[in-house]
Amino acid sequence: MEKSMVKNMAINFSGLVLPTFVSLITVPAYIHLVGVERYGVISLVWTLIGYFGILDLGMGMAAQHQISKAHAANDPEARSRVFWSAIWLNLGTGIIGGILIYFGAFAYTAYVAHSSPAMQQEVYHALPWLALAIPIANVSWVCAGAINGVERFGIYNTNQTIGTFLFQLLPLAAAWKIAPNLQTVLAAAVVARVLAVIMLARASFKVLDIKRIEWPQLGVAGGLFKFGGWMLVATISSMITDSLDRILLGANLGARFVTYYTVPQNLVTRLNMLPNSLVRTLFPRLSAVKREHADAMVQQSLEFLNGVFTPIALFVMLVLAPFLHLWVGQEIAIASAPVGRILIIGVWLVGQASVTRIMIQSQINPATAARIGIVQLPFFVTALWFGIARFGPIGAASVVVLRSLADYGLLLWISRLHARPIAADMLMHLAFLVAGLGVAFVIDPIEYPLQSIAAAFVISGLNLGCSLLTRPALRSMARSFVHELNVRLKRRVKSTV
Template identity: 70%
Template sequence: MVRNVAINFIGLILPTFVSLATVPAYIRLVGVERYGVISLVWTLIGYFSILDLGMSMAAQHQIAKAHAAGDADRRARVFWSAVWLNFATGVIGGLSIYFGAFLYTAYVAHSAPALQHEVYRALPWLALAIPIANVSWVFAGAINAMERFGVYNANQTVGTFLFQLLPLGAACFIAPNLQTVIAAAVVARLLAALLLARASFRLLGIRRVDWPQRRVAGGLFRFGGWMLVSSITTMLTDSLDRVLLGAHLGARFVTYYTVPQNLVTRLNMFPNAMVRTLFPRLSAIERGDAHSMVATSLQFLNGVFTPLALFAMLALEPFLHVWIGSDLAVASAPVGRILVIAVWLVGQASVTRILIQSQIDPATAARAGLCQLPFFVALLWYGIERFGPVGAASVVALRSLVDYTVLLWMSRVRAKPIALDMLAHLAFLIAGLVLAYLIDAVNHPVQTIAAALLLALANVEWSLLTRPAVRALASALTQKFIERIQSHLKARSDA
C-alpha cells in the first residue's frame, strides 16, 4: 500500500512540473489572448467531466469487487457497460459544447474577427475531445480497480507529456493558431486514451467488444449518481469562498485569498494519492478488514502529512515574500496558514468518505455534504462580512472539521481512538499557527525554518511513540532501505 501511495503521489506531481515548464513557451508562441482562449477551452472541458455521471468510479468499484471474486465475465460486463454509457454521454456533451461555444463566441465573447474565425474552425476538435475524455476515465478506473497504479501512472505521464508537447510542436512547426493547437491537443488526448485502452484490455483480459447490459448499467447509474452528487457538492464548496469574497469585498481581496489557496492546496496531492490507492482495495475487502485498513491509513496519513503541513505553515510567509512581494505576502500569509489546517482536515475526511462510499452507501456520504451546504454558505457569508479573507479561511477550516466529524460518525468504525489521534495532531497544527504569528518570519527566516523543523520532528516523534502501526511501518521501511543499500554496496564490491 505504501508503494502504491508513493507511485500515485509521483504520478500527481509530474504533470504539475510539466505544465509549469511549458506555459511560458505557449504564451510566447501563441500570444496572451490565444493562450487565454485555450485555457478557457480546457476549463470548459473540465466542467463537462460532470457527464461522466460517476460512471468511472462506479466501474472501478464494481470491477474491484469482481476481480476479488475472480469473476472475469462480470469484470468485462461492467467494463463495456461503463464504456458505452460514457461514450453516449460524451457524444451528447460534444454536441452541446459545439453549439454552445459557437453561440458564446458569436454573441458574448468580445474577440477580434480573426480570432473568432480560429475558434469556429477549432470547434469540431473541441466537440471530439468530450467523448474521448469520457471514455478515458473508464479505462483509467478499470486499471486502478486492478490496483495496477504503476501501469496507470506510466500511461498517464506519457499522456501528459503528449498533451503538453504535441500542441507546442504543432504551434512551432505548423501554425501558432487556435485550430492547430487544439487539434494537436485532441490528437494527444486520443493517443493517451488508446494507451489506457490497451493497458485496460490487457489487465482485464478483454478479448472482444460487448454491448451494455441493462441490469449492469442500472447498478452503475445508482452508484455513480450519488458519487456525482458528492463531486458537485465538493465543487460548490471549493468555489463558494472565492465567489462570496469577490461579491462582498471585490477582486483585490480575492487575490489575497486565491494566491495562498492555490499554493496550499498543492499539499492535497498526498492524501489524494492515498485515496486513489485505497478506493479499489476497500471496495474489494470485507467490512472488518476495511475498518482496520482505514484506521491504519489515517494513522499513517497523520504521521506523514502533519509534519509536512507544519513545515508549510511556518515556511509560507518567507516564501510568499520572495515569490510575490512584501505587500501581497503580508495580506496573504495569515489566510494561507489557516488554509493549511483546512487542507489537512480535508485529507482526513477524504479517507473516511471513501470508506462510506465503498463499504456502506455512496448516498450516505452525498447526503452528508448536501445537509452541510446551507450552513456553510450562511457561516461563510458571516465570516467574510466580519473578518474578510481570514474569516473565509476560518469558516472553510471549521467546515472541514465538521465534515470529518460527521463522516467519521457515519462510517461506523471505532471512532474514539481515531478522533483522539486526529486531535493530538491538530493540537500540533494549532501550536504551529500560534508560533507562526509570534515569529517575525520575514526578518528571521533561519529561525523560522529551524522552528518549523523542530516542531515537525516533535510531531514525528509523537507518532512513533504513541502509534504502534506507524512505528512498525517506519521500522519495516527503514529495514528495507538498509537491505537495499547493503545489496547495492555488495554488488559494487563484487564488481
C-alpha cells in the same frame, strides 16, 4: 498499513507530482508562442471541457467499484460486462456532450472570455476538435477506473504520465512547427488525448483479460447509474463548495482580496496530492474487502496519513511566508500568508475526510456521503458570508476550516467506525497544527526567515517523534523502511566495488 498499499500510494503520488512539474515548465513556453490572449482562451476552453466532465455521470468511479468486487471474486466475465457497459454508456453521454459543446463554445468564448473577433474565428475553426474531446475524455475515465479497479496503479500512472506529457508537449510542438493558433493547438491536444486513450484502452484489455467487444447489459448499466449518480452529486456539491469562498469574497470585498486569498490557496491545495494518492489507493481495496477488514484498513490509513502529512503541513505552514515573499513579493506575502496558514489546516482536515468519505461510498452507500455535502451547503454559505463580512479573507479561511472539521466529524460518525481512537489521534495532531499556527504568528517570518525555517524543522520533528512514540504501527513501518533502505544501500555499494 500493508506494504503493498504503501508502495501503491508512492506510485500514485509520483503519478500526481510528475504532471504538475511538466505543466509548470510548459506554461511560459505556451504563453511565449501563442500570446497571452490566445493562451487565456485555450485555458478557458479546457476549463469548459472540464465542466462537461459531469457527463461522465460518475461512471468511471462506478466501474472501478464494480470491477474491484468482480476482481476480488475472481470473475473475469463480470469484469468484462461492467467494463463494456460503462464504455458504451460514457461514449453515448460523451457524444451528447460533444454536440452541446459544439453549439455552445462560441457563445462561451464571446460572452464569458470576451475575446476579439479574430479569436472568435479561430474558435469556430477549432469547434470540431472541441466536440471530439468530450467522448474521448469520457472513455478514458472508464479505462482509468478499470485499471485502478484491479489495483494496477503502476500501469495506470505510467500511461497517465505519458499521456500528460503528450498533452502538454504535442500542442507546443504543433504551435512551434505549424502555426501558433487555436485550431492547431487544440487539434494537437485532441490527437494527444486520442493517443493517451488508445494506450489506456490497450492496458485495460490486458489487465482485465478482455478478448472481445460486448454490448451493454441493462442490469449492469442500472447498477452503474445508481452508484455513479450519487458519486456525481457528491462531485458537484464539492465543486460548488470549493468555489464559494472566492465568489463571495469577490462579491463582498472586490478582486484585490480574491488575489490575496487565491494565491496562497492555489499553493497550499497542492498538498492534497498526498491524501489524494492514499484515497486513489484505498478505494478499490475498500470496494473489494469485507466490512471488518475495511474498518481496520481505514483506521491504519488515517494514522499513517496523520503521521506523514502533519509534519509536512507544519513545515509548510512555517515557511509559507518567506516563500511567498520570494515568489510574489512582500505586499502580497504580508496579506496572503496568514490566510494560507489557516487554509493548510483545512487541507489537512479535507485529506482525512476524504478517507472516511470513500469508506462510506464503498462500504455503506454513496448516497449517504452525497447527502452530507448537500445538507451542509446552506449552513456553509451563511457562515461564509458572515465570516467575510466581519473578518475578510481570514474569516473566509477560518470558516473553510470549521466546515472541513464539521464535515470530517459527520463522516466519521456516519461511517460507524471506532471513532474514539481515530478522533484522539486527530486531535493530538490538530493541537500541533494550532501550536504551529501560533508560532507562525509570533515570529515575523519575513523579517526573521531563518528563525521561521528553524522553527519549522523543530516543530515538525517533534510531531513526527510523537507519532512514532504513540503509534506502534508507524514505528514498525519506519523500522521496515530504514531496514529496506539500508539493505539497498549495501547492495549498491557491493555492486560498485
